[in-house]
Amino acid sequence: MDPTVLLFLGLYFLAMLAVGVIAMRRGGASSMEGYYLSGRNVGPLVTAMTMQSTSMSGYMFLGAGSLGYTQGYYGFWYAAGDIGGGVVNLSVLGRRMRKLSQIMGALTSIEYLEKRYPSKWIRLFSAILSVVLLGAYVLAQFIAGGKGLELVTGLPYEVALSIAVLVILAYTLMGGYGAVAYTDLVQSFVMLVGIVWILAATLEHVGGFTAANEAIGNLDPTMLSVWGKDLAYEGQWGIVIGAVLIFSIGYMGWPHVVTRHMAMRNPFHARRAGVYSTLWNLVFVSAPYILGVLAILVLPDLDDPEQAIFALAQNLLPSAVVGIVMAAIMAAIMSTADSILLQTGSIAARDLYERFINPDMEEKQMVRVSQIIVLAVGLVCGFIALFEPPAVFAVVVFTTSVLGSAFLPAYVAAVWWKKANTPGALSSIIVGSSVAFVWQYFGLDGVTEIHPMLAGVVLSSLTMVVVSLATQATHPVPTHILQAIDETAELRPLPNRMKSQQDFSLSHEAYSLKLSSSGGA
Secondary structure (H helix, E strand, O other): OOHHHHHHHHHHHHHHHHHHHHHHHOOOOOOHHHHHHHHHOEOHHHHHHHHHHHHHOHHHOOHHHHHHHHHHHHHHHHHHHHHHHHHHHHHHHHHHHHHHHHHOOOOOHHHHHHHHOOOHHHHHHHHHHHHHHHHHHHHHHHHHHHHHHHHHHOOOHHHHHHHHHHHHHHHHHHHHHHHHHHHHHHHHHHHHHHHHHHHHHHHHHHOOHHHHHHHHHHHOHHHHOOOOHHHOOOOOHHHHHHHHHHOOOHHHHOHHHHHHHHOEOOOOHHHHHHHHHHHHHHHHOHHHHHHHHHHHHHOOOOOOHHHHHHHHHHHHOOHHHHHHHHHHHHHHHHHHHHHHHHHHHHHHHHHHHHHHOOOOOOHHHHHHHHHHHHHHHHHHHHHHHOOOOOOHHHHHHHHHHHHHHHHHHHHHHHHHOOOOOHHHHHHHHHHHHHHHHHHHHOOHHHHHOEOHHHHHHHHHHHHHHHHHHHOOOOOOOOHHHHHHHHHHHOOOOOOHHHHOOOOOOOOOOOOOOOOOOOOOO
């Protein structure tokens, strides 16, 4: 157990806790809008960095490294989609979703769906689905944190896991979205420094890209191909397209990511945030996959491929630098875990407990309930992570495929297609989630050569279009929603008359906000 590594990690954890304290003192937990969305007052740089660091997760340091180690440059299909994921998300949803969510007074991404597609069943099904899948995603992040701390510090897995869980819970509970967003900003830069540092050290060790590729080619030339080891995916375009889509357009279906749009200070910050996210992605995204491939040469007998990047840092870097790199790895894990924990708690509290059980709660009581649920989810996931932890890559791909397939068409159509109605959205969510789940559970990708994400998104999108068009006469989109959609398309700040009609109460859910017919456009 190297004291230098422990010192750097200790300082990093203290810094994250300090951000949580600052966010709490600034009122981050004093109101629902403050706790859930930081008062819709987050700037473009923080929006971009919290979106990217949240999207990347511990997967990038465990799953991506493992994929590179076992399948060579096949992992670059995932990286290709990931590089453009942030700008695609912000360009398609950013400004419009920010405006529509404020007009309708939505505080969570699931509440937003019900207010756009008025139906308690949409909210109920979407909330339960989100809580279950996001809980699994939290589990994957906790496992990643425990594994990383165990390897680098020498602490038992149980102790390392407990430390990671307690730190994440502490600052998430204290400051809500503000704490999450600003810790994500710090963590994004720590991640960038750490990954570049270890990549430089590894390239120096193997003699550069050319020498490394030649050596890998001598061991197994198929590892240099984008078709995977032994060309296992050669010509399987259904698998490849799905691999590209999952981290490109897939982001637009993740409740914990699209919430970032709702929290922006200004709808027009989306464009600048897209630039920041792309610049960050260009430097960061490919590096973990490359490191996994290079680890084939440095660590040829590695028992657990998910430990490839951890082991590279431990073997090639001095203790002080290992501490920094380990902080970067923990940053990737924590930046996702805190966001998902907050979203899981918010959805369970706002969209299930308050919506269906106790709609008359006051704001401070609602915040307290959210904090209790965040604590409960964190402790339960931490406990489960102690036993038989599954592979992080498998959990992440499963949850992101189901979430993206379920919600992507509903979120995109909400601001871009006026004919998207309640039956279409509900059918789309059910079909998308079911197809992606069944596709993965029964291994249909191996039979059909079509990625679960591709199958789920295509079928859920078709369902949205067909059902919406077929039910226009019986379920027309309400006039006040059509007027709100018109406003989201306008290249102007939100008029004060629309801001004044926000209503966070649930006394007349999905109908509490109505634009007057005289001034709605």
